[in-house]
Amino acid sequence: MLNSTDAAQDALKQARQSADWAGLRYSRETTRRREVRNDRPEKNESTLDEGVTCEVLVDGHFGYAASADVSAAGLKRAFERAITTSRATSGHKVHAFSLSARPQAQGQYQSPYQKKLDDTTLTEITDCLLAASRAMQVSELVVNRRACATTIQTRIDYFSSNGADTRQSFDMVDIELAATAVQGVQSQSRSWSHTGQFGGEAFDRHTLAEQARRIAGEALELLAAPNCPSLRMDLILLPDQMMLQIHESIGHPLELDRILGDERNYAGWSFVKPADFGSLQYGSALMNITFDPTKAGSLASYAFDDGGNPARREFLIEKGVLKRGLGSLESQQRSGLAGVANFRSASWNRAPIDRMANVNLEAGTSTLQELIGGVQNGILMGTNRSWSIDDYRNKFQFGCERGQLIKDGQLGPVVRNPNYRGVTVDFWNKLAGVGCEVSTYGTRFCGKGEPNQVIRVGHSSPACLFRGVEVFGGQS
Amino acid sequence: MNSRNFSAQVRPLFDQVADHLLGQLHAGEEATLNLTAEDSLYVRFNGNRVRQNTDVTQIQLALRLQSQGRTVEQARNLSGVVGTDCAAMIALLANCRAEIAVLPADPNQVPIANNGTSAEEFKGVLPAMQDIVSAVVTTAEGCDLVGLYCAGTMLRGNRNSKGQSHWFATDSFFLDYSLYDGTKAAKGSYAGSHWDASAWAANLAQTKLMLQLLGRPVQDVKAGKYRTYLAPRAFSDLLGMLGWNALSAAAWKQGRSPFKKLAEGEARLSPLLCISENFGLGLTPRFNSLGEVFATTLPLIEQGELKNLLVSSRSAKEYGLKANAAAEAEAPRAMDVAPGVLAAEHVLKELGTGLYLSNLHYLNWSDQVSARVTGMTRYACFWVEGGEIRGPINNLRWDESLFDALGPDLIALTSQLEIDPAVETYGQRALGGSRTPGALIADFTFTL
Numbered sequence: 001m002l003n004s005t006d007a008a009q010d011a012l013k014q015a016r017q018s019a020d021w022a023g024l025r026y027s028r029e030t031t032r033r034r035e036v037r038n039d040r041p042e043k044n045e046s047t048l049d050e051g052v053t054c055e056v057l058v059d060g061h062f063g064y065a066a067s068a069d070v071s072a073a074g075l076k077r078a079f080e081r082a083i084t085t086s087r088a089t090s091g092h093k094v095h096a097f098s099l100s101a102r103p104q105a106q107g108q109y110q111s112p113y114q115k116k117l118d119d120t121t122l123t124e125i126t127d128c129l130l131a132a133s134r135a136m137q138v139s140e141l142v143v144n145r146r147a148c149a150t151t152i153q154t155r156i157d158y159f160s161s162n163g164a165d166t167r168q169s170f171d172m173v174d175i176e177l178a179a180t181a182v183q184g185v186q187s188q189s190r191s192w193s194h195t196g197q198f199g200g201e202a203f204d205r206h207t208l209a210e211q212a213r214r215i216a217g218e219a220l221e222l223l224a225a226p227n228c229p230s231l232r233m234d235l236i237l238l239p240d241q242m243m244l245q246i247h248e249s250i251g252h253p254l255e256l257d258r259i260l261g262d263e264r265n266y267a268g269w270s271f272v273k274p275a276d277f278g279s280l281q282y283g284s285a286l287m288n289i290t291f292d293p294t295k296a297g298s299l300a301s302y303a304f305d306d307g308g309n310p311a312r313r314e315f316l317i318e319k320g321v322l323k324r325g326l327g328s329l330e331s332q333q334r335s336g337l338a339g340v341a342n343f344r345s346a347s348w349n350r351a352p353i354d355r356m357a358n359v360n361l362e363a364g365t366s367t368l369q370e371l372i373g374g375v376q377n378g379i380l381m382g383t384n385r386s387w388s389i390d391d392y393r394n395k396f397q398f399g400c401e402r403g404q405l406i407k408d409g410q411l412g413p414v415v416r417n418p419n420y421r422g423v424t425v426d427f428w429n430k431l432a433g434v435g436c437e438v439s440t441y442g443t444r445f446c447g448k449g450e451p452n453q454v455i456r457v458g459h460s461s462p463a464c465l466f467r468g469v470e471v472f473g474g475q476s
Numbered sequence: 477m478n479s480r481n482f483s484a485q486v487r488p489l490f491d492q493v494a495d496h497l498l499g500q501l502h503a504g505e506e507a508t509l510n511l512t513a514e515d516s517l518y519v520r521f522n523g524n525r526v527r528q529n530t531d532v533t534q535i536q537l538a539l540r541l542q543s544q545g546r547t548v549e550q551a552r553n554l555s556g557v558v559g560t561d562c563a564a565m566i567a568l569l570a571n572c573r574a575e576i577a578v579l580p581a582d583p584n585q586v587p588i589a590n591n592g593t594s595a596e597e598f599k600g601v602l603p604a605m606q607d608i609v610s611a612v613v614t615t616a617e618g619c620d621l622v623g624l625y626c627a628g629t630m631l632r633g634n635r636n637s638k639g640q641s642h643w644f645a646t647d648s649f650f651l652d653y654s655l656y657d658g659t660k661a662a663k664g665s666y667a668g669s670h671w672d673a674s675a676w677a678a679n680l681a682q683t684k685l686m687l688q689l690l691g692r693p694v695q696d697v698k699a700g701k702y703r704t705y706l707a708p709r710a711f712s713d714l715l716g717m718l719g720w721n722a723l724s725a726a727a728w729k730q731g732r733s734p735f736k737k738l739a740e741g742e743a744r745l746s747p748l749l750c751i752s753e754n755f756g757l758g759l760t761p762r763f764n765s766l767g768e769v770f771a772t773t774l775p776l777i778e779q780g781e782l783k784n785l786l787v788s789s790r791s792a793k794e795y796g797l798k799a800n801a802a803a804e805a806e807a808p809r810a811m812d813v814a815p816g817v818l819a820a821e822h823v824l825k826e827l828g829t830g831l832y833l834s835n836l837h838y839l840n841w842s843d844q845v846s847a848r849v850t851g852m853t854r855y856a857c858f859w860v861e862g863g864e865i866r867g868p869i870n871n872l873r874w875d876e877s878l879f880d881a882l883g884p885d886l887i888a889l890t891s892q893l894e895i896d897p898a899v900e901t902y903g904q905r906a907l908g909g910s911r912t913p914g915a916l917i918a919d920f921t922f923t924l
Contacts, residue, residue: 041546041582044575048552048568051534065531068553071560081531085517088606092613094525123578130580144730182731185742187845189732262522264661265623265654268837268854347903351528388840388873390852395873395924397850399842417843421873421924450624450652451518451530451901474843475877 002026002052002070008159011054011075016161018083019056021099023160025306026052026070027348034122035148036129039137042146044122051348054078058086060096062330066349094334101329102160105308109168112296113199117151117171120200125149128205135209136179136216141223144180144189147212149173149203150444156306164308172299172456173202174444177212181219188222188416190215190401191383193240195442196297196458218402221414228403228418228473234378234432235420235469236371239439241400242361242461244384247446249424250282250289251356251457253393254316255448256327256335262353266450268391271424272322277337280322283428288362289317291326291340298358298458299442306352309341316359320429328354346453353449360460364434371433371465373409379471380404380411381418397421417474427466435462482515482629483597483645486535489558493537494635496562500569501637506588507569508540508636510551510765514904516628517605521653524613524621531605534904535631538765539565541572542588545581548572586789590638591767598758600647600669602627608671612651615677619684623653627671630905634767642769644761646907651676652899654855655687660868662686663709663835663855667897686834686856692867695859697922699872703830703887704920705823705860708894712912713836715751715811717849717878720841723776724806725785729795734847734878738782743847743879745780746886752776753786754812759897760907764788768801776808780883811910816889818916825863826888826916831872832858832865847878850923873924881917890914 002008008024015022028050035043051068052075063086067078129147136145152172159165178191192211194202237245253270257263272280293301293311302311309329316324325331327339331354345352372380386399403418404411422430442458490511501507513535520527538551550568554561603611612625627649634642650667664683666676706714721727722735737743753774755762762770766789775783786806792799803809818826837854841847853872858865890913897909 040584041580042584044548044579046550046571047536047538048550050553061526063529067533068535069533069555069557071555071557074555078531085529085531085605089519089526089529089609092526092609094522094527121578122575126579144732180731185737185740185845187731187736260522261622261656262520262527264522264656265652265663269659349530349532349534349903351530353528386840386842386850388838388842388850388852390871390873391837391854392871395852395871397842397873397875397924417845419842423924447902450520451626451905454902475846475848 001028002157007072007075010072011079012159012161014076015054015056015079015083019058021057021102021161022079023055023102023158023164024052025055025348026157027154029152029154029347031150031152033148033150034125034129035146036126036133037146038144039130039133049347052078053345053348054082056082056086057097057099058083059090061086061090061093062097063089064351097330097333099162101307101333102162102164103308104163105304105310106165107303108166109303111170111197111301113171113201115200117153117199120203125203128203128208131205132177132208132212135212138213138216139220141181141183141220142179142216143182145216146178148176158306158308160308166304166308168302168304170197171199172196173198175202175208177208177215179216179219181223183223186223188219190219190222193441196299196440197301198297222402222416225414225416228415228471230472232468233471234375235466235471236375236378236380236463238380238382238463239461240383240441241381242464243441243459244387244398246359246361246459246461247457248387248389249393249396249427251326251359253424254326255354255356256325256331256337256339257354259325260331260334263448267448271392271394274335274337276322277325278323281320281429282317282322282425283320284431285319286364286431286434287317287320287428288315290314290360290362291316291357292360293341293357295358295360295458295460298440298460299456300357300458305341305343306345307343309343311341314340326354326356344455346455350451350453353453355448355455356457358458361462361464363436363438363462365436366433368435368463371435371463372406372411374433374465375406376408378406379418380406386419394423396424415473418471419473420469420471422469430466430468431464432467433465435464438462483631486513486631487643489554489556489561490633492558493561493565497539497565497569498635498637500566505541505543506637508588508766509634510538511631511633512536512904513631514628516626516905519609519625521612522622524616524619526609537565539568539572541569541576542585543576545585546576546579547582547585548575548579584790584794586766586793588636588638590640591769593641594763594769595643596761598646598669601671602647602649603671611673611676615680620656621653622656623651625651626901626905630907632761634763636767640767642761642763642767650897650899655683657687657690660690661855662690689858689865690856690868695867695869697831697859697869697872699922699924701919701921703827704917705827705830705832706915706917707834708912708914709896710833710836711915712896712910713839714849715813715910715912717839717841719807723786723808725787725795725797726791726806728785734841734844735782737879739785745777745882746884747779748816748886748889749780749882750778750814752812753808753810755810757810757812757895757911759909760809764801764803770801774800809908813912815891815893815913818888818890820890820892823890823914824860824865827860828863829861831869832860842875848875849878850875872922874921875923876921881920885918887916887918
C-alpha cells in the first residue's frame with residue numbers, strides 16, 4: 001500500500017529536479033475468480049496486483065518506469081530509472097509533447113452500487129454459482145455446465161508535479177454462464193453474461209438460475225436445429241452481438257493512435273484517414289455513436305483517464321457522419337484532431353495508450369417486433385462466438401451462438417452456426433432500423449498495444465436491422 | 477531491487493519467502509508456490525522513432541493451499557524486500573485458510589507431490605539500455621519501422637511443501653517489427669540472447685528485400701479456391717489455433733474441442749503431418765504450475781493421426797485419463813512440426829500459380845465442429861504465376877477447415893524450419909514458441 005500522499009509528493013518533488021514534469025499513478029487491484037463446473041468447485045483464485053507507474057517528461061518525451069516496490073526508496077529508484085531511460089531515448093522521440101497533455105486534474109470517482117461488493121460473502125457467491133450450474137442440468141446431453149463469477153476492486157490514485165490529484169475506486173462484476181450440449185460429434189453451446197460496474201446486487205440467485213435454465217435449453221435446441229443457410233438476406237443483430245460489431249468495426253478503427261500508425265506492427269492500422277473526420281458517411285443516417293465513460297454501471301466508466309483528462313460524453317458519429325476520433329490528449333497533440341479522454345493503461349506496469357472505454361450506439365424508435373415485422377426474408381442472430389477482422393478494420397466475419405430465421409415479418413425456425421461477413425462502411429450504410437430498447441454489455445479482454453495490454457470496455461446498443469448481408473452456416 | 481542482476485537477487489528472496497511460508501503450514505495443509513518475474517525494458521517504435529519506453533520490474537508469487545479436500549489459490553506482487561514480502565504472504569495464507577473453511581470439497585483436486593528438482597539458467601548478452609535505441613534506428617535509417625523491442629531477464633520458480641523445487645531463468649531480447657512503404661508492409665523479427673549488430677543488419681536487409689517485392693503492381697485476386705503456400709510464420713499462425721482447445725483433453729471431454737472428430741476417429745489429417753511438443757527447443761521451462769516435468773518430447777500428431785492430447789493431472793483425475801504433465805490450459809508450449817522434403821528454393825516452382833502468404837492475421841474458429849478457421853492475409857502476400865511472383869495482393873479473408881488444409885489438401889512441407897518465439901507481452905513477457913516448416917496447400921478457400 002502506498003504509505004501516504006506525502007510519500008508520493010516527496011517522490012514527485014525529487015523527480016522534478018531532473019525532469020521537466022513527473023507523474024505517479026498508484027494502482028491496487030484485487031481480482032477474485034470463482035468458478036463452478038458441473039456442480040463442483042473448479043477455481044477459487046485471487047490476485048492482488050499492486051504497483052506504481054512513475055512517469056517523467058524529459059526534453060518533450062514521456063517515459064515510464066514501473067515497480068511493485070511502493071516504499072519511498074522504491075519510488076525513488078523507479079523515478080531514477082524512468083529519467084535515465086527517457087533521457088537516453090528522448091533524442092529519438094516520435095513527437096515533442098507539451099505539458100498540456102497532462103492537465104492539473106483534481107477529483108474523485110466511486111463506481112455505483114446498491115450493495116457493497118465487500119458485503120457479499122464467498123458463501124453467497126458459491127451458492128449462486130451452484131444454483132446456476134444445477135439449473136443447467138436439463139438433459140444428460142448437456143455435458144458441460146459452467147458458472148463463473150469474477151469480482152474486481154480497483155483503486156487508482158494519480159498525482160503529478162503540476163498539481164493533479166485524482167482518486168478513483170471501481171467495483172466490477174463479471175458473471176458468465178455457459179452450457180454445452182453434445183450428441184455424437186455435434187456440439188453446441190449457449191452462454192449468458194452480466195458484466196459491469198456493480199456491487200453485490202449482481203449476485204441474484206433467482207436471475208442466475210433462470211438464465212442458466214434458458215441457455216441450457218437453447219443449447220439442446222441448437223443441437224437439433226438445422227444449419228444456418230448460406231444466402232444474402234436481411235440481418236437483425238441483438239445487443240449482445242451489436243456489442244462486438246460496434247467494438248471491432250467502429251471502436252478500433254476510430255482510435256487515433258491506430259490512425260497515427262502506432263499499432264501497425266500488432267493490431268494494425270485503420271481505413272480511417274485524418275481527412276475523413278467531419279466528412280465520411282460511415283453509416284446510414286440512423287447511426288449515432290457516442291463515447292461515454294460517464295454511463296453509470298457500464299464496465300469502462302470513470303471520471304478521469306490515466307493522464308488526468310476529465311471524462312465527457314462525446315458524439316463520434318452523428319447521423320452517420322464521422323465527427324471525432326478516440327484519441328487522448330497526446331494523440332490530439334500529434335494529429336491536430338479532436339479526441340476524448342481515453343488515455344488508459346491495463347495496469348501499473350504498462351504505459352497508457354488510446355483505448356475505447358464505453359462506445360455506444362444510441363437508441364432509435366423501433367421495437368424489436370417492428371424490426372422483425374419489416375423483414376421479408378432474413379435472420380435474427382444473438383451472442384457472439386467467433387470474431388475476426390482485418391488489420392485496417394474493413395473485412396470482417398463474425399459468428400453467433402444462435403440464429404432464428406425470419407419470413408414475411410415472422411420469426412421462424414432456430415438455426416445453428418450462423419455467421420455473417422461484410423466490409424465496415426458498406427455494412428453500416430445498410431443500417432435500416434434501430435431498436436428503442438438499449439442493453440449494456442462489457443468485456444474485460446480487449447487486447448491492443450506493444451507491450452500488449454488487455455483492458456475493460458463497455459458497449460450499449462439496441463437491436464439493429466441491416467439489409468442484404470452475406471449470411472452463411474457451418475460445414476457440419 | 478537495486479541493480480540489474482535480477483536472477484541472483486530474486487532467487488534468494490523466493491527461497492526465503494518460501495521457507496518462511498511453508499514453515500507456517502498447519503498439519504493437514506499442503507501448499508505450492510509459483511513465482512513469475514521479469515526485469516524488462518520495453519521500447520515502442522513508430523516511424524523509426526521512439527513512441528514510448530517503459531522499464532518494468534515485477535515479481536508475482538502465487539500460493540496454492542490445499543486442505544480438507546479444498547483448494548484455494550491467491551497471488552500478489554512482491555516488493556523485493558524480504559521482511560515486507562514474508563508478512564504479505566503470511567496474510568495471503570490467512571486469507572486462503574478463511575476461504576477453504578467455507579468452500580465445498582473439490583473431488584478433482586490433484587494431491588501435491590514432490591515432482592523433483594531442476595534448475596536452468598540461460599545467460600545472455602543484452603545491449604546496454606543507453607545504446608539500444610541508436611543501434612535500432614541508425615541501422616534502420618530511412619525506413620518506416622514500427623514495432624517493439626523488449627529485453628531483460630525472465631524468471632519462473634516453483635516450490636512446494638513436499639520438497640519440490642524448480643528454477644528457470646533466461647536473458648533474452650526480441651525486436652518484433654514491420655517495415656512500411658505506404659500501406660504495404662513486410663514483417664521481421666530479430667530475437668535471441670546475444671545482440672549482434674551485424675545479425676540485426678542482415679535481418680533488416682532481408683525484410684527490406686521483401687518490402688521491395690511489394691513495390692510490384694498490385695494483383696487483383698477474387699474470392700475463390702487457390703493453391704496456396706504458407707511461409708513458416710503463416711503456417712505457425714495457422715497451427716497456433718491448435719492451442720485454442722484443439723489438443724486439450726478437457727476441451728474434448730467437455731464438447732469444446734474442434735478436434736473432436738479427430739479424437740474420435742471420424743477424421744484424420746495428412747500423413748505428411750507430424751507434430752510434437754519438443755522442450756528440447758529450450759524455449760520454455762519443462763515444469764508446469766504443479767511442478768510436474770514434461771517429457772523432452774511427446775508426439776501429438778503422427779503421420780496425420782492423433783497420438784496424444786495434452787492431459788493435465790486435473791483432467792486425468794476427472795476423466796480417468798493418463799496425465800502427461802500438460803499445463804493447466806492444455807495448450808502446446810513448445811510445438812515442433814517435422815520438416816517435409818520441399819526445398820525452399822523450389823517453393824515458387826511447386827506453387828506454380830497461386831498465392832504466397834507470409835503472414836496470417838486475426839484467426840478464430842468459425843465452425844468448431846468442422847475445425848474451420850477464418851482469418852486474414854497480412855504483410856507480404858503475393859500472387860504467383862508460372863512460378864514467379866507477379867505482385868502483391870490486397871488482403872483477403874479466408875475460411876478453411878483444418879480437416880481439409882491439414883488433410884487431403886496438404887501437398888508438401890518444406891525441409892527448412894523456422895523458430896517462431898513467443899512475443900506476447902500481456903501482463904508480462906511470455907515464454908515458449910514453435911518451430912514450423914512452410915506448407916503448400918491445394919484449394920485454400922478465400923471468401924472476401
